[in-house]
Amino acid sequence: MAEVTSQMVKDLREKTGAGMMDCKKALAETNGDMEGAIDWLRKKGLSQAAKKSGRVAAEGLVGVATSGGAGAAVEINAETDFVARNVQFQDFVESATKLALEVKGDIEALKGKPHPGESRTVGEQLTHLVATIGENMAIRRATVIAVDPGIVASYIHTAIRPGLGRIGVLVALESTGDKEKLTALAKQIAMHVAAANPQFLSIADVDNASLEREKAIYRDQAIAAGKAADIAEKMVTGRVRKYYEEVVLLEQAYIMDDKQKVSQVVEKAAKDIGAPVKLVAFVRYGLGEGIQKEEKDFAAEVAAVSGAKA
8 A cells, every 4th residue: 555645645635625634535545546536535525625715705603702711703704694504514613713712813723723523623624614515614713802800701693503693792801800790791891892893992092094084084074064274173173082982992882871981881880890890802703794795696697507698
């Protein structure tokens, strides 16, 4: 029997997009014959992953997982929302999210972790799912936040099962106070984040490019309305304040009580929790946000299949 080298496995992976263990087995089964191994993988349906890698994947699931003072959010995409209902895919996202906690959100390290219950890594298991389910998939992003002392709480909007859905949120509160009450507050703030979609935690976190772009728009609008330069600047100041209230979490009106800012809610909670509370971080993942989706003419697509003209 011919020796199967790591270089042979690597070459076969590059040619087929199949997982490492699948490539190794294919070469073993075909006595090291590369073309035979490709055919073996094709017959098993495992060489199709590479062909699917160019297709737009904007559906899928967001997963969240917490452990004490740490939490992970992961987005794994597929081409259609049907995949989100696939139990294999759900199990994969759930496992990958828990493993993301261990690697602090490093996607490459995550791909290299052994996948629970399989002889494959997470990356290889994903390739296996692509071949099995028949859609392009990708681990798009992962973030871990942590706090000590304190807690990280999570919230999933439109959950398909616990910890999995279309919008995932993590909120970190720093405090030595009552953990149960702290967790309850963090979950409420996480629900606020899901609904209000803040872009920044505090005013200090607003990047200068975003702020200057907003100022320029407000200034041009004021001047176009015939305002004098000094009046225009005062209007810009007012609009910037409003901008902060729209995009900065601590400046937003709290959805549970819009007469208070989120910062005020956190500050007042300290008395009930028994210690000062600080909101130190949040993460909000909305499934597919920022991905340019391919628009298809359904009628033309059907016509093309049938051979008729749209």
